[in-house]
Amino acid sequence: MSRMGWRTLLRWILRLAYRAELRGAENLQGLGDRVLIVVNHVSFLDAALLMAFLDGAPVFAINTEIAQRWWVKPLGRVADFFALDPANPLATKTLIAKVKEGRPCVIFPEGRISVTGALMKVYAGPAWIADKTDAVVVPVRIDGAERSPFSRLNRGQVRRVLFPKIKVTIVEPRRIALDPALRGKVRRKAASLQLYEIMSDMVFRTQDLGETLVEAVLRARHIHGGGFTAVQDPTGARISYNRLLTGAVALGKPLAGLTSRGEHVGVLLPNVNAAIVTFLALQTYGRVPAMLNFSTGTGNMQAGLVAAGVERIVTSRAFVEKAKIEKTIEALAEQAEIIWLEDVGADIGLGAKLAAMLDLPRLRSLHRSFGVRRDDPAVILFTSGSEGRPKGVVLSHGNILTNCAQAAARVDYNELDTCFNALPVFHSFGLTAGTLLPLVSGVKVFMYPSPLHYRVVPEMIYDVQATIMFGTNSFLKGYGRAADPYDFRSLRYVFAGAEPIQDETRDQWFEKFGIRLLAGYGATETSPVLALNTAMHQCWGTVGRFLPGIEWRLEPMPGIEEGGRLWVKGPNVMLGYLRYEKPKVLEPPEDGWYDTGDIVKLDELGFVTILGRAKRFAKIGGEMVSLAAVENVVAEVAPGQHHAVVAVPDPRKGERLLLVTDAAGLDRARIGEAMRKRGMSELSLPAEVVQVEALPLLGTGKTDYPAIQKMLAERKAEAAAPAGA
Numbered sequence: 001m002s003r004m005g006w007r008t009l010l011r012w013i014l015r016l017a018y019r020a021e022l023r024g025a026e027n028l029q030g031l032g033d034r035v036l037i038v039v040n041h042v043s044f045l046d047a048a049l050l051m052a053f054l055d056g057a058p059v060f061a062i063n064t065e066i067a068q069r070w071w072v073k074p075l076g077r078v079a080d081f082f083a084l085d086p087a088n089p090l091a092t093k094t095l096i097a098k099v100k101e102g103r104p105c106v107i108f109p110e111g112r113i114s115v116t117g118a119l120m121k122v123y124a125g126p127a128w129i130a131d132k133t134d135a136v137v138v139p140v141r142i143d144g145a146e147r148s149p150f151s152r153l154n155r156g157q158v159r160r161v162l163f164p165k166i167k168v169t170i171v172e173p174r175r176i177a178l179d180p181a182l183r184g185k186v187r188r189k190a191a192s193l194q195l196y197e198i199m200s201d202m203v204f205r206t207q208d209l210g211e212t213l214v215e216a217v218l219r220a221r222h223i224h225g226g227g228f229t230a231v232q233d234p235t236g237a238r239i240s241y242n243r244l245l246t247g248a249v250a251l252g253k254p255l256a257g258l259t260s261r262g263e264h265v266g267v268l269l270p271n272v273n274a275a276i277v278t279f280l281a282l283q284t285y286g287r288v289p290a291m292l293n294f295s296t297g298t299g300n301m302q303a304g305l306v307a308a309g310v311e312r313i314v315t316s317r318a319f320v321e322k323a324k325i326e327k328t329i330e331a332l333a334e335q336a337e338i339i340w341l342e343d344v345g346a347d348i349g350l351g352a353k354l355a356a357m358l359d360l361p362r363l364r365s366l367h368r369s370f371g372v373r374r375d376d377p378a379v380i381l382f383t384s385g386s387e388g389r390p391k392g393v394v395l396s397h398g399n400i401l402t403n404c405a406q407a408a409a410r411v412d413y414n415e416l417d418t419c420f421n422a423l424p425v426f427h428s429f430g431l432t433a434g435t436l437l438p439l440v441s442g443v444k445v446f447m448y449p450s451p452l453h454y455r456v457v458p459e460m461i462y463d464v465q466a467t468i469m470f471g472t473n474s475f476l477k478g479y480g481r482a483a484d485p486y487d488f489r490s491l492r493y494v495f496a497g498a499e500p501i502q503d504e505t506r507d508q509w510f511e512k513f514g515i516r517l518l519a520g521y522g523a524t525e526t527s528p529v530l531a532l533n534t535a536m537h538q539c540w541g542t543v544g545r546f547l548p549g550i551e552w553r554l555e556p557m558p559g560i561e562e563g564g565r566l567w568v569k570g571p572n573v574m575l576g577y578l579r580y581e582k583p584k585v586l587e588p589p590e591d592g593w594y595d596t597g598d599i600v601k602l603d604e605l606g607f608v609t610i611l612g613r614a615k616r617f618a619k620i621g622g623e624m625v626s627l628a629a630v631e632n633v634v635a636e637v638a639p640g641q642h643h644a645v646v647a648v649p650d651p652r653k654g655e656r657l658l659l660v661t662d663a664a665g666l667d668r669a670r671i672g673e674a675m676r677k678r679g680m681s682e683l684s685l686p687a688e689v690v691q692v693e694a695l696p697l698l699g700t701g702k703t704d705y706p707a708i709q710k711m712l713a714e715r716k717a718e719a720a721a722p723a724g725a
Helices: 003-018 046-053 073-077 089-100 124-133 184-205 213-224 241-258 273-284 298-308 317-323 326-332 341-346 350-368 397-408 428-439 456-464 473-482 503-513 627-637 668-677 705-720
Strands: 021-023 035-039 059-063 080-084 105-107 136-143 167-170 229-232 238-240 264-268 288-291 312-315 337-340 377-382 392-396 418-421 444-447 468-471 493-496 517-522 529-532 551-557 560-569 576-579 582-587 594-602 608-613 617-620 623-626 643-650 654-661 688-691
Touching: 003 046, 035 046, 035 124, 035 184, 046 059, 046 136, 046 167, 059 089, 089 105, 089 124, 105 124, 124 184, 136 184, 184 397, 213 241, 213 273, 213 350, 213 397, 213 428, 229 241, 229 273, 238 241, 238 273, 241 273, 241 341, 241 350, 264 273, 264 298, 273 288, 273 350, 273 444, 298 326, 298 377, 298 392, 298 576, 298 582, 312 317, 317 326, 337 341, 377 397, 377 428, 392 397, 397 428, 397 529, 418 428, 418 456, 428 444, 428 468, 456 473, 468 473, 473 493, 473 503, 503 517, 503 627, 551 594, 560 608, 608 627, 623 627, 627 643, 627 654, 627 668, 643 705, 654 705
Parallel strands: 021 167, 035 105, 035 136, 059 080, 059 105, 229 444, 264 288, 264 312, 288 377, 312 337, 418 444, 418 468, 468 493, 493 517, 654 688
Antiparallel strands: 136 167, 229 238, 377 392, 392 576, 517 529, 551 560, 560 594, 576 582, 594 608, 617 623, 643 654
16 A cells, blocks of 8 residues: 555544544645644654644654654554654754755654643754754644543543544744844753744644633533532532532522623622632623622722622622621612522522523533623623722633633643632632633632631641642742641642742742742733743743733833833733723723733843833932832841832922831831942932831732822821821
8 A cells, every 4th residue: 555545544544533633734835845843742643643634745753762662663654754862963963954855844842742731841952953944833733632542641630531532733834033143052942942932822822712711611521521520618518510510500590580681790709619600600691790809998899880880799698797898788789789699599499400400411502592702791800999999800701711721831730730729709810810720621629718817728728739829929928937848748839920929938938848939920901811930931030921822012111221111912901991980881902902011121031020010110319210129128128027118209309218117127227238239229218117017908918009108198197287186
C-alpha cells in the first residue's frame, strides 16, 4: 500500500473511533518554503493524528527514546521521522538544515507528553530553530486525546473515556519576532518565551467553554461527570454538578415568577453554597445578578441600586441576622423589594424538585429559550466608590468565559485540585477567579464566608486539603501569622492580587510554608485578570506577563519619566459602566479601550511592574511623587503594620503628604533616613505622621483611601472648631 493509502486508512480509523475532525486547514496554505509546525503533546495518539490529517510530507521530529519504541516503526510507512535528542546541539542543527531545505517540520516543543493536562515547559530548541531559519510558526492544538487511555494523566486528574471526541485545530501562522539587539542567553530566553506565548495563545483561542455561564457549567458536567463534587462549604454539604444544576432549576423557577426576563436582580449573600445556586438560578432563567457589596456601607449600596436599576434583592434572613445588617436591609427595603430565600425555598416541594430533575436533560434548551447570548450581560459588580459614588460594572458571559480561558492557557489544574475561596463573590476576584473559573473547569470549590477569620481559614485549608488559594496581601499576611507551618502543606498555588504584595509577606510565606506567592494584576472592568505570574514564568516585584488575547498601550504621563498610563483592550473588557447619575444607561469603553489608571512599565521579557495609580501621584514643588513608593519605604521601616499615604492641598508647594499609620512611635526621622539610603527626594518625606488605632479597609482587604480622607477632614474640622463648641 502506498504512503497515501496508509494515511487514508489511518484517517478513517481515527474518524471512526474518535470522531476526529480537522479545523483550520486553510491556515497551512501558501506559507512559503520554511514552515515549523508546533503542537501541544497530550497523548501517544498525537503523532498518528497529525500524520493522518496534515497534508504534504512534513518531517516529524520526535524524541530519540520514543523513536526506538516498537510501535513507532510501523508509522514510518506513513511519514518521515527525525530522531531528536534535546541534549544534542548537533541534532538541532541538522533539523535547522532540513527546515532551510524547504521540508515542513512538525515538532512538540514540550518534548514530552503532558502529565498535567495543560501546557508544560517549552524547550528553547524549537524557538531557536524558528529564530535561526526565520520560519513561519504554525501552532496546532490537539484537544480531547488527553481523556483517552493513551494519555499520561491518571484517573484522578481526568475522567477517562474510551473513545473521546478529538479535535485537531490549526491556528493562524505566526513568526518569532525579536529585537535585533538581543544576543546570547537573553535572546534564547526571549525566543522561548515568545514561542510559549504563541502556544498559550493557541490554547486560549481554541478553548470552547460554551456561549453562556450556564452552558459552560453544563459542559463541565458532561466532561467531569454529574456526580463530581463541584461546591462545598463549612456546613459540610457537598454539591455535585447534578445537584447544583437541579437546585438552580428548582430555585430559578419561583424566582423567575417574581422577576422579569433580563431584570437586574440584587444578590446579597455570603460565600456559601446557596450563593452559587442562587447565582446560577438567575442565570438559567435569563436574569442578571447584581452582586451587592455589603462591606461598603448602606449609602454606597443604595447608590448601586439606583445605578443598576435594581428593584428586587434576593437575600437570606439567617445571613442578615448573623451579619447584623438589619438596619441596612431596612434602608434597602425602601428602594427595593426584599425576596427571602427561606420563603422561596419553603414553597419548593418534592414535586418541584422531581420536576427540576426531569428538566435537567433539557436544561440547555430551557436556558436558550430565554434568548441569552454570549455578548449579553451576565453579572453586575460594583466599584468600591473610590472616585465618588460606586459604579456598576457590567460583564458579559463572553467577558467572564474569556478570562477563564485566558487563565486556563497559563495555569494547570485538574480534578484533583480543590480551590479554597474566602474572597467575597461580590468582588470580581472572588467571583471569577475563586468561583466561576474552577466551576467551569472541573475543580472543586470550597466556599468560606469571610476572609477575616485569620485563625480559622488556615485550619479549614488543612482540613479540606485545598491545593489552590486566592488572596490579597492583607489577608495572606494575617493567615501567615496565625497558621501552623503544616497547615498549608497541600497548597500548590497561592495567587495574590488586588493590592501589592509586600516583601515581608512574600518572605513569611516562603520561609514558614515553603510557598511562592504568585502575584497577579487586574481590575473589575477586565473580568478581572490582566497579568499573572505562574510557576513556569515568575519575576518577583512584577505582576507577571499579560494573558493571551489582551492588547495594551502605554500613554506618557507628564512628570513621570519611567513607564506610562496603561490602557487595555480585549474580549475580557467589560460591556460598560452604569452610573448613579444615569441609571441603567450603559456607558461602553470608547473604541473598546479601558483606562486602568495605573502607571506601569514592561521589561524586555514582557513582565509588568506596577509603579502606582495615576491618581496616587502628588505634585510637590513641581515634581511628581508616587504615594505607593512612599508607602513601600514606610513598610520597610515598620513592617507588619498598616500604612497609608495621602496627598492634601498645600498653599506653598501645591500638595503635601500625610502618613496615616497604626505603628506606634513611627516618626519622620526614621522614614527620612530610609529614603536617603534609597536616594529618594526629600519631597517624598511625609509632612506629618497621623497615628490611629486601625486603618479602614475595604471588603477585599485593600486600604479604604476615601474613608481615610474623610477621617482626616473630620479631624481637621474638629481641630479648627472653637473650644467648647
